[in-house]
Amino acid sequence: MSDPLPQEPPPEENEAATKAAVLAAAERLFALHGFQNVSVRDITAEAGVNLASVNYHFGSKDALLFEIFRRRTAELNRERARMLHEANARHGGKPPVREILEALFAPPLRWSAPDNARRISLQFIIRARGEGTAEMREALQHDVSHLARFSDALIAARPDLPREEVYWRLHFCLGMIHNNRFAELDRLHHLSDGITREGDVEVLLGRMLDFAEAGFSA
Secondary structure (H helix, E strand, O other): OOOOOOOOOOHHHHHHHHHHHHHHHHHHHHHHHOOOOOOHHHHHHHHOOOOOHHHHHHOOHHHHHHHHHHHHHHHHHHHHHHHHHHHHHHOOOOOOHHHHHHHHHHHHHHHOOOOOOOHHHHHHHHHHHHHOOHHHHHHHHHOOHHHHHHHHHHHHHOOOOOHHHHHHHHHHHHHHHHHOOHHHHHHHHHHOOOOOOOOOHHHHHHHHHHHHHHHHHO
């Protein structure tokens, strides 16, 4: 009896695989080369799919960009929310400032590690802040629900500070995250003649927390 002929996967499986391939290829290319320097043809060639796949699955290049942005920022913020929830659980709903800030800082910093599979995702998010579409800029400016849980926790941790002061200090902490990018670190290494070259993400996290915690203690 002859072996049965291999069957093609159902159409929905083919479509899901194509969509996943396009997302992965686009994220990598955009992260490495910038949003304006990557074409739909580049993406489909990298993914090994039909040229029409981007429009079919996403509608446009901008829509594809926003889908990657939406997925990765949601994933990052889920990690932050989980860490904050765990800190709340450890401290009866009132964690100290350092643990609140650790939940904010640690996920993006750990994603940046050379051995982390999410390093490309973080590079994409960094690109989005500087090169993003109008829809991305709108989301970055107005979607602050993920930050509200941190401002609320910090207000509870420092009830002696005026609320306005807490918001400003949180803003400066966010600046630490956004400026802790590869180009800025390289510039710092040149400024310090190499003595600031730090290969351990956890040590770098500790430095950031020491500085930010001191800012909230002032």
